[in-house]
Amino acid sequence: MSLLTNKQSKKIWDSVLGKLELRIPRPSFNTWLKETKGVSFDSDLFFVSVPDAFTASYLEERMLGILENEISDILKKEVKLNFIVDGQKHNPKENTPIEESVPLNPTPVVSVKKDSGLNPKYTFKNFIVGDSNELAYKGAQAVSQKIGVAFNPLLLYSGVGLGKTHLLHAIGNSAQKRGHNCFYTTCEEFTNKYISAIQNGSTETFRDFYRSVDILLLDDIQFLIGKEQTQEGFFHTFNSLYMKNSQIVIASDRPISSLKVLEPRIVSRFSGGLVADIQVPKLETRIAILKSKARNTDYTIPNEVIEYIANNIKSNIRELEGSLNRILAWFQFKDEDISLDSVKLILKDPISSISPQIISDIDVVSAVSKHFGVSQDQLRSKSRQKMTVLSRQVAMYLLREETDLSLSAIGKLLGGRDHSTVLHGHEKVSNLLENDINFKSTLLSIKDSLSIEN
Incomplete structure (x- = not known):
């Protein structure tokens, strides 16, 4: 068959997806197939774009047979699939084997081009260094040059939009030029892939993929809060990489003191490396x-x-x-x-x-709940769990400092507590602010999310 246009190839693959959507459980379809696209077709090879290398590996190992059967049925001839990670160039003519050299019964082979997940526009060269980010910058440079040696793990934390993700990509781009195998992903993506791997019996593929990298760059680690099963998977991945001197770099929107709701052994691993914060630039x-x-x-x-x-x-x-x-x-x-x-x-x-504005009680409670990973119902409950108590006291402090509510009104809002409890909570947080620099960063981060001037 002659080379099809991109539009024709896309239409054919959409037909395959339409048939499979009726046969495959929705979670599996959405995770592994929904974002795939037909790209081109030539000489019995059909090229399919996938969002990342892990998806390509999964489809190759777990779904290749059913996919090739479906597309062969539509095209009325035997077809082999070739997965291309989205954004990477390919030339069907170059990937097409010479007709005479193809065996009569070829073994299905899928070409998987590893995608690092890195954005090339983020480099050390275009990262502006100042007092607010110097430690994070120097730490990032060090680990990109001496992976697994300088600071392992490296934990970067800051509020939104201050450059931690830029540094993650800069580390990967720099190390990649030295021939290292780097992979950037968000913790949400890591979690979704892990859950899907468990559901589909492909945990070995998941494990092998993540443990094969030289540098794992994981963004938004706070997303692990409350996800015990994924924390277990991450812990073992972390240990495996650490034991073979691979580099782990993690970014968070909060300091270690606020990550203590994660398993203690995970937080302990984080504390063993360099923890660097990025403040609001001067x-x-x-x-x-x-x-x-x-x-x-x-x-x-x-x-x-x-x-x-x-x-x-x-x-x-x-x-x-x-x-x-x-x-x-x-x-x-x-x-x-x-x-x-x-x-x-x-x-x-x-x-x-972004000028000074009126902050509502709803805004404060929502921001505290989101930051600590504690539900609003928990804040109002009688729970005495350490993190819940701290979160509740932070809410009391901010409600008193940033709203016009009385102590009694704040107590009523937070589960019917009396004014003396609110006053105690306010004093507790005030003392922490004076004596704990990490806690001060925590409060600044919450204020940033509320656009409160510090």
Whole structure:
């Protein structure tokens, strides 16, 4: 058959998926097949795009037969599948074997191209270093150069949009250039794959895949909170990698003190390496970040404009970059130079939105619940579990500091407690803030999520 167009190949594969969706349990279909796409077909080889290398490995080992049978049935001839990780280039002509050299009864072979999950745009070179992130930056550079030796594991933590994910990718991209096998994933993706592997009896494939890497870069480790079975799988993966001197790098939106709801043995492993936090960048760093971004544009941005943005947007790097992008987009449609007066008008709404605002009791309780992984019902319950008590006291502190509620009203909101209990909780948190730097970071992180100025 002649080479099909991408559109034709996609349509054929969609037909395969349509048939299989009726036969395969929905969780399995959604996990392994839903994101696959037909790419091209030539000389009995049908190319299928998959989201990552683990999916490719799973389909090769567990579902190859049924997939090839279905597509062969649709095309009315024997067809072999070739999985291509999404985003990697392929040339069907180059992958097609010479017709004379193909045996009469070929063994099904699937070409799996490992996908690192890395984004090449995030490097050490374009990471702006300042007092707020210097330790994290130096630690990241060290582990990329001496994997499994310098700091193992490396745990990076910060609030949203401060650069921890950038550093994860920078580590992987740097180490990959030295020939190391790196893999980046989020903890949510790790969890979903692990659960699916258990359901489908493919835990060995899962284990072998994750334990084969030189560097595992795992984002949002706090997602493991409350997921005991996945914690078990992660612990064994961690140990296996650690014992063979592979590097583990983990990112979290909270410090170790707030991860104690994880299994103690996991937290203990984290404490054995380097723990580095990334704080909100200071003014000088914010200006440097904006100037770095501005250099990569076709516009001349006056220093007074850069300084105005940096002085007014303080919460995180993501909002800084978003404001700069908004300015550039606006001036693309205007035949005029960038001026401070124009920029003030353009950014009026975003800056107003991050100005001091009224924080509701619902916002506070929700933020505390989300941060500690403790449900709102637990906060209001009579539970005396250590993490629940601490979470409840933090809620009491923030409700008293950031809202107009009385002590009695706060107590009523948190399960009908009296005002003396609320006062005790407030004092407890105040003492922790004075004596525990990690706890202070925890509270700052929650405040960041509420857009409270620190």
